[in-house]
Each structure stands twice: as structure tokens, then as C-alpha cells.
Amino acid sequence: MTPVDVVGVGANSIDFVCNLHAYPQPSGANSKLAIQSYERSPGGQTATTLSACAALGLKTSYVGTIARDDNGTLVRKALERRGVDTSRAIVREGDNPFAVIVIADASAEHGERIVLWKRPAPMRLSGSDLPKDLASDARLVHVDDVDIEAAIAAGRAGIAAGVPVTTDIEALKPGTEDLIGSVTVPIFAEQVPPALTGESNMETAMRRLRNRHGGLLCVTLGPHGAAALDGDRYIRQPGFRIDAIDTTGAGDVFRAGFIYALLRGAWERRGELALLRALGWRRGDLGRLVFAENGVLLMLGLGVGVGTALLSVAPHVVSGGGSIPVVRLTLLLGAVLAAGLLAGAWAVRSALNAPLLPALRRE
Secondary structure, eight states: OOOOOOESOOEEEEEEEESSSSSOSSSSSGGSSSSEEEEEEEEEEHHHHHHHHTTTTTOEESSSSEEESHHHHHHHHHHHHTTTOOOOOOOEOOOOOOOOOOOEOOOTTOOOOEEEEEEEGGGGGGGSSSOTTTTTTTTEEEEEEHHHHHHHHHHHHHHHOOOOOOBBBOSOOTHHHHHHHTTBOOOOOOOOOHHHOOOOSSSHHHHHHTOOOSSOOOEEEEOOEEEEEEEEEEEOOOOOOOOOOOOOHHHHHHHHHHHHHHHHHHGGGGHHHHHHHHTTHHHHHHHHHHHHHHHHHHHHHHHHHHHHHHHHHHHHHHTSEEEEEEEHHHHHHHHHHHHHHHHHHHHHHHHHTOOHHHHHHOO
């Protein structure tokens, strides 16, 4: 296998995105609604995260089932256009997983959506489907919780290979607790920690989860940002105030930003930081310096990426062929920035708290 930064194991989908004036109701005026606009778009948790990682410059590889039908072909070609390696995707006969996503423009919860999904049984991924060298040349493994048996097997393979394993845990289901124990950085959707612990307060719920996992715990909080528990320290990163048009994929992109910061940040430089500590630098000074450096590099990278993208579409926009989705672009960049800052803070803290002697020996 060619060395990659991120191997992703999990779901892909074709999303049929329908924009309506209001959300449907079982009776009354909203029981029948016209579709204002309609779009068929590739999606899925892991596929979206890998695409965003590739856009940030990471080498990525997708492991999951893709149907041989038109929808599956569209997904595979979309991943390949974005630079995601699909050579280890498992192609099967049948219908590709799909989702119908309903977005209501006039809703009070502007930008929030309803997702109706279908995953045909032949597309199920099991642990025995995974390549034996899954994590051998990867720097990080990322899994979702769609096919939990495969996710657990992939997580354990990553840990056995000595690489970080991140995850997308969207719901409490059979096997969720085993999945938490099979990854190094569980990243939960907002509803999962309260469902696991019975605690409505997020910080209390996260601290109770500490009994089940000794590493970093992270949770996305929708428009309120994200939070993490690093050791006994509870970190909260507020969300950015925007007028959201469509929040589909926001959590997946957050995970991509988190992964990028984890791989490009202080954790990879722990030997260098240990050497500076041995030479007399204070932890606090080093932490502020590296965090500021990571923040500047993250914003510079986002700026260069946005500038390049704008230049590439400018002729098309100027000629009247389209428009720039400013709000959706802002949502995407905000999610990446929030994830990057949160992951950067954790990476700096963890790297500076790493045992000094082993880190110096590696250096």
C-alpha cells in the first residue's frame, strides 16, 4: 500500500437534497409541498470527511462498499476527483446507499435538515471485509458508526499499528461502547454523551465518560461549537455566528479539520518540544508559541485555499454562469477553523505533557 495520511473506513451515500418552503406536516397546508430546488450530491460520513481532508492537502484512502450502479459510480468518481484513493473500495452489485435530505428555507431552525436514509443489506461492511494491511502505511485511521463491527475491527487495527484512531459516533446503538474502547479519540455528536450517561449537562456527561475512556473525548455542539475533555481539563470552543443555509456535512468537515490539526500540529513535533524544554523553555511559553503558530498556519492555509478556489471559479461567475455560495462557504470554513483550534489546543497540551526522556530519545 502507498503511504497515506488518513485511511477512512465507513459510509458513503448519494444525497437527494430537497429545498422546501417549510417542513412537511402529516395534515394541513403543509401536507403537500412543492420542491423549490433539487440536487443529487455525493455524501456519507466517512466519504465527506476524507474529501475535506484531501482538500486540506492530506493523502487519503477510502475503505468501504460502493455499488456498481449509477449512484455508486458517481460517488467513486467524486471521491477520485477530490484526490481520495478508492483502490481499496469494495465494489458490489446492488443499489448504493442513499439519503433524502429535506431543508426548509422558512424554518425557524434555518439551515437544519431532516435526513431520511436507506442502506441496502448487500452494502453492509464487516470486519472480515477489511484489508489486512489497513493501517500499515497510514498516519491515522478514521471510522464512523454505520457498520459498527467493521469500525471496531478497523479501530483495533489502527491501535495495533500505533496510529491515532478518530471516529464519528452519531447515535447510541448496540456496539457503541465497544467502539468507544476501540479508538483513541472518540468524537461524539451532541446527543450521544447524554444518552450514554443519563446526564443532561454536557460537561458532567463527558466527565462520566472518562470512566470508559482515558484519552481525549470530543463532542460537536452544532451552532454552539465543540467541546473536549483532555485529562481533567474541559475545553469549550464556541461556534461562529452565521446564518446557516444548509448544515449537511458540517460535523464531517469538523472531523476533517480536527484530523488535519492533529496530524500537522504539535503532536508530530513532540521530540522537538521536548528538546526545547530540556534547554530551559517553560511549558507555558512553548504552549502559547506553538498554539499561535498553528493558528496562523491554519488561517493562512484556509486563506490560500479560498483564494485559489475563488480564482478558479471567477471566470464562470463573472460571465453570469453562477454565484458563490458565501454562507455555505463560511459555514464550512468556520467548522474547519473551530476543529483546527480545538485539536491544536489538545495537541499542544498533550505534546508538552508527554514524558520528556522517551521524546528526547526519539529526537
